Amino acid sequence: MPDGKTAKAAIRGTDWATLRAMPEDDIERIAADDVDNPATDESHWSGATVGLPIGKTSIHANFDRDVVEFFERGGRGYQTRMNAVLRRYMEEQRDKKPER
Template identity: 75%
Template sequence: MPSSKPAKATTGRTDWAALRAMSEDEIERIAAEDEDNPATDEAHWAEATVGLPPGKTSIHASFDRDVVDFFKRGGRGYQTRMNAVLRRYMEAQQAKKA
């Protein structure tokens, strides 16, 4: 059932004005120094493939509060991370049966 509350606008943490003021070289340097940004080059992408994720099904599910809180602490995309954990579990179980 749709909520009667209006949707809240989300604001990101990106300083777009500062980003637009940077040169391409400066952006590349910052990205190269970022330890969370894996170093990639042409060889890294040589065997990359493009794939579409499987279709999503919306369900109602109940989870333990501490489990949901754990994933929410990781920020936006917590449901996607929860799905990824469930997918790995599913794949591991399927591999055992194969």
């Protein structure tokens, strides 16, 4: 490290006690300033849908490495997010074309 400084250990997890003690306005300000936190005003959620999971089928599939890495960067649940993207695409395509 330059100037003889040592690296700080990465902080993992959430300090729930500190968060619970924080005023709501401070939490909102911190979230708004966080570059990794997408904007979430009302217009952001206008097209959102909530769906209940249906029966899952286990398959073996191959995906491009960068696609999997992209979803993995979001942390746990990456396969669920991949499924959600595929489902959304399927629903959009199904709605465009009449079924045969």
